[in-house]
Amino acid sequence: MCGIAGAWGRSAGEVAKRMAPWLMHRGHEGVGYAYISQDGVKLGPPPDDAEGALVHTRYSTSGAYGVQLQPVLAKHRDLELALVFNGTVVNYKQLADGRFDGEALVRALAREIWERGLEEGVIHVYSKIVGAASLLALTPWGLLAVRDPRGVRPLAYRHYGGGMAFASETVALGGGQELAPGLAVLYGKRLAFWKIPPGENKLCAMELVYFAHHASSMGGWLVADVRRALGRALAEVEDREFDVVAYVPETARTAAEAFAEALGKPLVDAVVKNRFAGRVFITPPHLRNPGDAFRAVPELVVGKRVALVDDSLIRGTNIRTVVRLLRDAGAREVHVRIASPPVMWPCFFGLDFPTRKELAAYKRGVEAIRAYIGADSLIYLPLERFRQILGSACYGCFTGEYPIDVDVEEAEVAQIDSRYA
Incomplete structure (x- = not known):
């Protein structure tokens, strides 16, 4: 990518x-x-x-x-x-x-x-x-x-x-x-x-979920409109009570706004990002340090039950850090909500997670992922609802069904070789 x-x-x-x-x-x-x-x-x-x-x-x-x-x-x-x-x-x-x-x-x-x-x-x-x-x-x-x-x-x-x-x-x-x-x-x-x-x-579903700029048109959509639709759909499966909605900056904001509006909850900028830190997800592994990129605002979460919205959960690097920051800032509970399904398969089409073992959902169910990221609860947007919104797209990283035939094990090896040959 x-x-x-x-x-x-x-x-x-x-x-x-x-x-x-x-x-x-x-x-x-x-x-x-x-x-x-x-x-x-x-x-x-x-x-x-x-x-x-x-x-x-x-x-x-x-x-x-x-x-x-x-x-x-x-x-x-x-x-x-x-x-x-x-x-x-x-x-x-x-x-x-x-x-x-x-x-x-x-x-x-x-x-x-x-x-x-x-x-x-x-x-x-x-x-x-x-x-x-x-x-x-x-x-x-x-x-x-x-x-x-x-x-x-x-x-x-x-x-x-x-x-x-x-x-x-x-x-x-x-x-x-x-x-x-x-x-x-x-x-x-x-x-x-x-x-x-x-x-x-x-079209790569992750373009619409996370990667593309919200002001771009892609797949016949304004990207921001897709993310609003995902946030509203995520609210449909909510089963908890909480006091405020927060989000992981920046790409999750649009989905979080729609999620909060649908549930009648206030949206707060409880997590802030250093605007000079770049996108942590696309930073080379040895330079990723979400602890330097994010801060929590205690005045907005102390003593409160927080619904924390993110657009996707791939490696879990950022979300684990943000959950901890919110707890350290005084949040009573942190409930993570993901506006897409679990990412369970590698990408061989332009995103840098070419092996299964680096994914948070690899050999983990939802409860194990919840424990891994340290949240009080974890809900993903169901795959069926996700497909209804996006329509025809590449869902390979969510389903393992790619637009072309790929031998996953061979492709994983080839991608690793391309890094370190």
């Missing part, structure tokens, strides 16, 4: 640089750029007047932590490409030589485009991918944009005065529309559109 954006046309370099801060919620390990120059494709911040430019905000799901690995360049014969992509390619070693999936992907694209032509080359590479990939690439003919054929990873576009821009999310574009799953677009010296099968709509 990460953020990608690109532009082609007048002031493309300036447009790309302006989009970067609006994608850092998708990755903040580093920001990388590529651009078209008179001497070909270059890495580094583009000049404002570059004809074509790419940007990548890194959240590593492959390759070493803490290293800016995209954009990546490849040259096959006389064809030179620069690429950024969002997702994970599990079988990247079968595509081409490369230290990680992005490198193998751009090398495979350069080779196949040279040998088969642009349209057929892109289709051929995607026919071999196990995983998910939405990509942008600088080519000799313009900016290539490809939405993942199953729609797992998002990609949107918008015309601007003098050119066209693409980004993982509409919030980075200041509006725009989503590319349809499996749609490939070339914009620049040539203009072309073609489809890559299967063209399904299997």
Whole structure:
């Protein structure tokens, strides 16, 4: 998972640089750029007047932590490409030589485009991918944009005065529309559109639950509206009494507001987050320290029964810390409410939990998870209700049923190897 954006046309370099801060919620390990120059494709911040430019905000799901690995360049014969992509390619070693999936992907694209032509080359590479990939690439003919054929990873576009821009999310574009799953677009010296099968709509459910910006449109929804619907549905299964509703900042706020409103309870900002700490979940493991990122406000919880809402519970790292902080601040009871079902399976499509053993729900039932996080009670949103709200989506991490056939044990090993090879 990460953020990608690109532009082609007048002031493309300036447009790309302006989009970067609006994608850092998708990755903040580093920001990388590529651009078209008179001497070909270059890495580094583009000049404002570059004809074509790419940007990548890194959240590593492959390759070493803490290293800016995209954009990546490849040259096959006389064809030179620069690429950024969002997702994970599990079988990247079968595509081409490369230290990680992005490198193998751009090398495979350069080779196949040279040998088969642009349209057929892109289709051929995607026919071999196990995983998910939405990509942008600088080519000799313009900016290539490809939405993942199953729609797992998002990609949107918008015309601007003098050119066209693409980004993982509409919030980075200041509006725009989503590319349809499996749609490939070339914009620049040539203009072309073609489809890559299967063209399904299997948007990652976790994009809507947690990862995407609440002001983005995705899957035909405003993301904030999805989270409100999840919060209201969570209130439908409530069976306890409490005094106030709190939430884990920041992405759970919208669901918590709807949950509190549905139950007629006050919402309090009892947990605050250091705005400079970044997103703990997407921080490399050796740098995650939720104790430095969160604080509790005693005046809002002392002596009270608190319903603590979070959007999801994956590793349990944050929620355990926040529950303890609320107790230390004087909360009488802490009841955890999760606006999604238990995450029980790894992700091989762009989120960094590629093994079952790192999940809080691995070999634990709800009661064992409750004890693990230290809450007085724990309720998840039921899977059936979750599906009713989101509709067609990738629910792989909740159900173990992925949009493509995946051998889980082999994929776990492959992902670990990509980290430490």
